[in-house]
Amino acid sequence: MAEQESFLVPSDLYFKAGAHIGTKFRTKYMRQFIYKARPDGLSVLNLQLIDKRIRLAAKMLSNYKPEDILVVCRRENGWDPVKLFGKATGVRIIAGRYPPGILTNRQLSKFIEAKILLVTDPIPDRNTVNDATNIGIPVIGLCDTNNESNFLDLVVPCNNKGRRSLGLIFYLLAREYMRNRGLLKPDEELSLKVEEFMGD
Numbered sequence: 001m002a003e004q005e006s007f008l009v010p011s012d013l014y015f016k017a018g019a020h021i022g023t024k025f026r027t028k029y030m031r032q033f034i035y036k037a038r039p040d041g042l043s044v045l046n047l048q049l050i051d052k053r054i055r056l057a058a059k060m061l062s063n064y065k066p067e068d069i070l071v072v073c074r075r076e077n078g079w080d081p082v083k084l085f086g087k088a089t090g091v092r093i094i095a096g097r098y099p100p101g102i103l104t105n106r107q108l109s110k111f112i113e114a115k116i117l118l119v120t121d122p123i124p125d126r127n128t129v130n131d132a133t134n135i136g137i138p139v140i141g142l143c144d145t146n147n148e149s150n151f152l153d154l155v156v157p158c159n160n161k162g163r164r165s166l167g168l169i170f171y172l173l174a175r176e177y178m179r180n181r182g183l184l185k186p187d188e189e190l191s192l193k194v195e196e197f198m199g200d
Contacts, residue, residue, distance in 0.1 A: 006051075007047075007051050008051055008054060008055065008172050008175075008176065009168070009172065009194070011047060013168065013194070014047055014050065014051070014168065016164070017159075017162070017164040017165045017167065017168040017198060018159050018162050018164060018165050019045075019047075019050055019158050019159050019162075019165040019168055019169065020035075020044055020045045020046075020047050020050060020158075020159065021042055021043075021044065021045070021159050021162070021165075022034065022042060022043030022044065022045050022144050022145030022146075022159065023042065023043060023144055023145050023146045023161075024041040024042055024043070025145065025146040026043055026145045026146070027145065027146060027147060027148050029143075029147065029148050029149040029150070029155075030143060030144070030145045030146075030147060030149070030155075030157065033045050033046055033049050033050075033143075033145075033155075033157035034046065034145060035047070043145040045145065045157050045158065045159070046157070049157055050156070050157055050158050053154070053155065053156040053157060054156060054158075054169065054172050054173060054176065055176065056154060056156075057118070057140050057154055057156050057173060058172070058173050058176030058177050058180055059176075059180055060116070060138070060140060060154060061091075061116065061118065061140070061173070061177050062176075062177050062180030062181050063116075064115050064116050066089055066090035066091045066092070067090075067092065068113075068114060068115040068116065069091045069092065069114065069115070069116050069117075069118065070091075070092050070093070070094070070103070070112055070114035070116075070117050070118070071085060071086065071091055071092070071093045071094070071117075071118045071119075071120075072093070072094045072098055072117065072118070072119050072120070072125050072128045073093070073094070073095050073096075073119070073120040073121075073125070074096065074097065074098065074120070074121070074124035074125050075120055075121050075124055075160070075161065075166075077161060077162065077163040077166055078095070078120040078121075078160075078163075078166040078170075079095035079096065080163075080167070080197075080199065081163070081166045081167040081169070081170040081171070081197050081198075082095045082120065082166075082170060083095055084167075084170065084171075084174070084192055084196060084197050085170040085171075085173065085174045085197075087192065088174040088175075088178070088190050088191075088192050089174050089177055089178060091177075092112065092114070094128075098125065098127055098128045100127060100131075101131070102131075103117075103128070103131040103132060103135060103137075104131050104134055104135055114132075114137060115137055116137055116138050116139075116140070117129070117132040117137060117138070117139045117140070118139075118140045118141075118142075118173075119139065119140070119141050119142070120142050120160055120166065121141075121142060121143075121144070121147070121160045121161070122141045122143065122147050122148070122149075122151070122152060123146075123147065125141075129141070129151050129152070130151070133151045138153040138154070139151060139152050139153050139154075140152070140153065140154045140156065141154070141155055141156065142156045142158055142160040142166075142169060143155045143156065143157055143158070143160065144157075144158070144159060144160045144161060145157075147160075156169070163198070163199050164198040164199065164200070167194070167196075167197035167198035167199055168194065168197065168198055170197055171190070171192075171194045171197035171198070174190055174192075174197075175189065175190050178190065
């Protein structure tokens with residue numbers, strides 16, 4: 001029971017969101033985060049490691065002001081959770097296509113000077129990861145079992161494809177970011193509900 005209480009949310013909520021369900025494909029980079037494979041071949045991610053890495057990501061992000069952070073999500077299932085994350089924290093987000101060069105080309109009218117990047121999936125968000133790497137800013141990536149972790153400074157293992165999973169992850173990142181920056185009390189919740197993030 002003490003182990004369950006140490007999670008950011010009750011473990012049942014992680015299970016309900018499917019945050020721990022990976023893909024049938026497993027890269028060598030992600031093996032350390034996999035708990036087991038199910039009979040149907042899908043990987044099951046280690047819940048303790050998911051929770052621990054969400055904490056680490058929120059702590060890392062909380063060293064930066066909202067205007068210094070950029071969150072990018074090409075995957076459509078993540079657009080609403082990412083937008084709610086931006087609404088809750090004031091962090092800049094790009095939900096949809098990443099405009100090439102906005103991190104690297106100061107001549108562009110849409111140029112963004114970011115100090116840290118969070119991507120929802122390093123595969124569709126690879127152009128953003130490449131730009132961040134070129135300018136030398138840290139990159140946090142939400143990674144499923146099929147992802148590779150090269151060019152990432154911190155991997156958050158999770159189901160990065162499901163709407164509810166992404167909703168829960170972004171809810172927790174928003175809440176912990178706000179708590180770490182002293183904008184919420186340690187036991188205070190966001191005004192936006194977890195159900196809104198998960199689309200329930």
